[in-house]
Amino acid sequence: MDVDLLIKNIDVFNSYFKKFVKAHVSILNGKFLYIGINEAYKLCPAKVIDGKGKYLVPGLVDVHMHIESSMATPMSFSNELIKNGVTTVVSEPHEIANVFGIEGVKEMINAAKECVVDIFYGVPSSVPSTSSKLETTGDEIGLKELKELLNEKKIICLGEVMNYMDVINDPNSKSISFIQYVKNNYPNHAIEGHCPKLIGLDLAKFIFYGVDSDHTQHSVSEIKERILNGMFIEIQEKTLTKDIIEFIIENELYEHVALVTDDVMADSLVNKGHLNKLVKKAISLGMKPENAIYIATFTPSRRMKLSDKGSVAPGKCADFILLNDLEKFSISHTFKDGIEVYNKDKEYVIKENKFTFPAKFYESVHLSKIEKEALQIKVNKEKLKVKCRIMEVKDTTTFTREIFDELNVVDGIVDWVNSPYCLIAVFERHGKSKNVALGLVTGDTIKHGSVATTYAHDHHNLLVIGKNPDDMVRAANAVIQNQGGYCVVNSGQVLAEIELPIAGILSDCSMDEIGQKVGKVRMAMEKLGYNHYNPIMSLSTMSLPVSPELKITDMGLIRVSEGKIVDVIIE
Template sequence: MKIDLLLKNAQFFNAYLKKFVHSDLAILNGKFFYIGTEETSELEATATIELQGKYVIPGLIDSHMHIESSMAAPRTFTQALVKNGVTTIVAEPHEIANVFGLEGIKALMAAAQDCPVDVRIAIPSSVPSTNSMLETSGSEINCSELAEMLQMDGVICLGEVMNYVDVLNQPDSKSNQFIRYVKETKGHFPIEGHCPRLLGLPLARFLFAGVTSDHTEQSLQGIKERIANGMFVEIQEKSLKREIIDYLVTNELYEHFALVTDDTMPDVLMKRGHLNYLVKKAVELGLKSELAIYAATFTPARRMGLVDRGSIAPGKVADFVILEDLQTLAIHQTFKNGREVFNSEKKQAAEEVDVSFPTHFYHSVHLPLLTADCFNIKTNQKDGRVTCRVLYVSEGTTFTKEKIVSLPVRNYLIDWENSSYCLAVILERHGKDGNRGYALVGGDALKAGAVATTYAHDHHNLLVLGRNKQDMLFAANQVITKQGGYYVAHKGKIIAKTDLPIAGILSDQPLAVLSAEVNEVKNALAQLGYRHDNIIMSISTLSLTVSPELKLTDKGLVNVNQQRLVPLVIGKTMDASPSLS
């Protein structure tokens, strides 16, 4: 019998036995055909690879991630994935949906066609992440868009339900409407969750509503309660802690979790890899190699109903990776549908500038150039002092705290430049209402200079953070002129930048160029005193209204737990500079 490819003398990972087995692997029509050694003489292979005992594992599957978090266009991003052994992703495109709605999702899906990775789509359930009373996004995903997406090829789950406050407290909220509609029309669909720190009765209520997973940063207690209550846990790097791994191993809970990346910055992708890095880190923390691979192949496939992949067996899609060795998980070759898509010994084709999106996606920042008075905070008090809320940043977490401080007022303006705090301003950039929101930011934030970006989760308005007006103005106007980006200014000069012209959140450059630029931005921010293990994500989530505790949008300061706006100045009325028009 004729077959397409025969792999001889492989040590392949058998997901059903959770161990490596010596065997030959036969591939026909893009699928595994026969696994064994005794009857391969009956097969006539078009091509044969002698592996001499090399390890073969299923293609890695990332079941919870966001392409836009890499700042790379889909084709650029997926070319990097296959180098790291990833062959399937479940992408939740709520970032581009917050700018261009369903049109943005369709454009991203079109850009991902003919990529070397299968891109499956999770329907964004929280666009905007909260509601129009708390933030202004460029577009919304409502029930009509949900119904349309449920009929689209490649859509396999409801993406992370982020507004857990509304799920628990507003029975008729959009989040609950989405959950009910999916349960009624697609009962088999996974419903993804986002419920940081929920425990006890609130966690039970979240599960009872229909959400069945969580990917947020976990504590040991959180892991225990989630798994005990039947919730599937997607473990990203922040949750890879020794005590959590020890608990999973001791209790043999391998069926109840998967490793996921969630967000991967481009410089991190270039330097250390993608899901393969998390597999290695899990092993370093005490998870056996076989079980770490299991959590990056079989369990995510089963969670997402991808029954045709995630294992090496007859009839399964021939997505697989040949490893140089098991300890380093070094990728030698990656195959998609039985065809080689990466070989470490072959020179890779040069990447090109991305032009795959519609023209107007490269012109999405609708703001006039700013003036310095945009960074004034006015009060109805001529002089003296006022009591203010401060959004407090802490190194090592994207969660923020609320602090109460006293600041001087001079000639009806809060004198923030002569304080120890930064000013943050968010300006609505989608061309809707010209709102501006103001916050004081303290803790491990900037000590000098300024940064401006349209990469501000999830509404992606223009976020400007700085210690003086002139640097803030310079950085902000550069971002406006370039139609999106991340610009760092100090003493009147741009010291680092990366342009993000696609919807204001994606680069059109090859990954090597983007990675180098983002690394320069991170270094510049660190030199200006910002302390965090993921500086860009820390800054970009200052505006994320579903991440505790106090955040900022174009509407103002948001108490996340209460999902309501709160004033910057406590006990006094406060006026910001006039809205743009």
């Protein structure tokens, strides 16, 4: 029998026994055919590879991630994934949907059509992440848009339901209507969840209504409660800790978990890798390589009903990687549909990015120049001091804490410049409300200078933080001029910046170029005193009103647990 490729004498990962077996692997028409030794002599391969000393594992599958987090287009993102052995992803494009709604989602799908990696999508279920009463977005996704998007072939799940407060408190909420529609009409579509710190009856209600996965940061006890209640857990890097790995190993919970990346910055992607990085970390924390591979290939494929992915067996897609070293998970080759797409010993020629977004996507920051007067917290002129509500940033998490302190007042203006705190401001940039909200920040954030960005989860308004008004307006106006991006300023000088002109959140540069600029932004923020494992994500999520505890949008400070606006000044 003629076959396209035969890989001889290789250790093959069998997903069903979670172990390696010595075999010859044959491929025909982009799919695996015969995996064995005894009858390989009956095959006539067009090409033979000697796999002696190597390991063959399925291509890695990431079922919860956001391409926009890399600040790159799907093509640039795909080019980088191949080097890291990732052959299938499920992206949730709620970032661009918050700017351009259903059109943004469709353009992301179109932009991925020529990618080597299989890119599937989830319908963004929370656009806005809360409601128009708490944040202003460029557009919204409603039931009408949900129904239209579910007709797209590349849509395979309902994206993360973030507004868990609505789900557990309002049976008539938009989130509930989305969940019910998908359950009734697309029963094979997974329903993805986002419920940080939710426990007890509230967690039970969230699951009861149909959300049966979670990817947010958790303790061991929270992981245990979720799995006890039948939830599938998607483990991102900040949840990949020794105690959680030991808990999974001790209780043999491999069927109920998968590794996911969620958000990966471009510099980290270029320099450290993607899902392969998490596999290596899981191994370093004590998980057997076979089990780490299993939860990065088979369980995520099963979660998303991708039955032809995640295993090496007859009829399955021949997406696989070859490893030189199992413990180090060092990748030598990546194959997609049986064709070699990456070889570490050959020059890697990236696929050219020919797709361009519509012209209006490059003109989405509708803001005039910011003036210093907009950065004044005004109070009664008779007051000498006021009690303030303050957002505290902590390393190791993107959650914040609500604290309180008294600040001096000078001529009716809160003197935040001479306080220990930074000012944080959000300017509505979609050309709708012209809202401006002000707050105060402390903790593991900057100690001088300023940082501004339109990459502000999830509404992507203009967010600026700083220790003095001059640097704040310099940074903010640079981002406005660039039609989106990040800018770091100190003493009037721009230390680093990246232009993100596509919807204010993406660049059409190569991943290497984006990675270099993002790396400089990260280092500049650290130079200003930002003491966080991911300062870019930490700052960007200060405006995410579904992530505990106190956040800020263009509407004001949001106490997340209550889903309501609270004042910066406490009378």
